[in-house]
Amino acid sequence: MTPATDFVVRAATPDDLPHLYEMAKLTGGGFTNLPPDRKALRTKLERSDAAFAKAEAGTTIADELFVLVLENVRTGDVRGTCQLFTHVGQRHPFYSYRLGTLTQHSRELDRTFRAEMLSLTTDLEGSSEVGGLFLHPGERAGGLGLLLARSRYLFIRAHRARFAERILAELRGIIDEGGGSPFWDGLAGRFFGMNFQQADEFNAVNGHQFIADLMPKHPIYTAMLSDTARAAIGLPHPSGRAAMRMLENEGFAHENYVDIFDGGPTMTARTDAVRTIRDARDAQVVAIDRDGGIEALVATGRLRDFRCAYASVRDTGEGGVIVDPGCATALRIGEDAAIVYAPRV
Template structure:
């Protein structure tokens, strides 16, 4: 059985393995020991409510209980842009007209903005390639919304997700090569690592302050504005199913799109019900997403559940994976 559970300091080796597998451009999983260990420490403190709510960063691990193997990771950051700006490029239309010529021209332009300060973020979703089947990704992705729905007041009214931008088959990033690198004068991997492991002051210092006209960019760069990495299409589809939509914002390094939704409008947050658990036969009822009812002991599984009024009847194996007992409250998304 697969279970989503809180990450802790003992998960370092598993998290580093996932970071190494994630590849270029997966900024939220840097191959840096200090950064990952700090991330795990912060996650443990967040689940214990030992940090201020807006500063919490919850890291979730997807574990195969039978194999004792961690196969995926995801996260929820309660607040972005609080201690450092959360920069994006907004893709805007600038209209120019000439009464003399009786002509109007609309130009796409990239404008540096910091619009998402204070929003919450779902991200860091990554599974081992050989385990991307059988609903594992969906379980991991939806568990983030189950977590948010337990105590919505811990999170912002707007939830964003940043998707990795387009990279060529040879690993090159067209937007970085033709645009961003001109301002930062670094190798992509160095800038990506610094973005994840420093306070981001270099971005504040060097990011362009004036609009960049898309028509002046090479075709290779124009074509990838807001384009999702080939390995991110499934993640984008799952986000859109939950109600996330493109916001006209793209990443300043790889031009990947930012999608967002109102917290209370996210499908899983809206439809999950808090029910009292009753133990029954295994494989009883339709499969549903089920989580424990407290953030501190958060765990989530997909398992057969029969809903009878305000009662959720579920098998003992699933209850054991959730570490809940008969009579406890659980959260169920059918």
């Protein structure tokens, strides 16, 4: 296993297309932010490249996408990726289902009934989103998933004006052994002439606006769904459970919003309250040495020059820190470099 210190998170470039395409083929379906489609991935990278090229934020938050990749600094191989969306719902309505309860009382029967309902909503429009996190199966150890996930928050901190006050993360929902979605089959599939695999392929390339356009807008009683569809509401795919725990550790919560496509949970948080954003500290490198200290994530640079890696960091006081040589190499920094760091937890 390659040490985690041999990896750096950096801005993606159009040249990363072959790497992203090979990883996209490993996702197993339902992973809409990383479709196994070269044209769709190329469009994402071009959009990201334009966002990295835009030096200053405007007076309002634009609809931008930033794609980051995890690179092995020794081999140059790309082994993971993640994405940041600055403003969802600006191009098209951003729909979610909100799971709520309707309480009714019958005086004649002397009974109170509580019915769960799914209501179509655009409550989360205007939020920023972190998503598209995928780590190559051969690297799922040593904290690389955590490095990818938390690097996004240090990126947000470095470009705070380009992100909203609220942030969300959509987790992939339950997919059965046959590649189907119990939630889709029990709800949306009844209104469309396609199975989940067909809808998944269309969704990955074109987005799920078509679902929102054709789905009934009135609330849906969950008691009318199949047992398997009802049981899948708000549950993450088994491969996403670790991601859900990482989000919860950052302060995200599941507030009963679920994805209209596969029923997976949508996690939300106030951007400035996200743990890594809140607790990260600015510092200046005063020396590069193997001199002990704490394990931390360290980031430097803006936009295309952004880089993030694991490091050993020792605080010398008054804003100065000592970082290890491996970190300095991965981040391409020397003494006097400005960094931001957060303890590895």
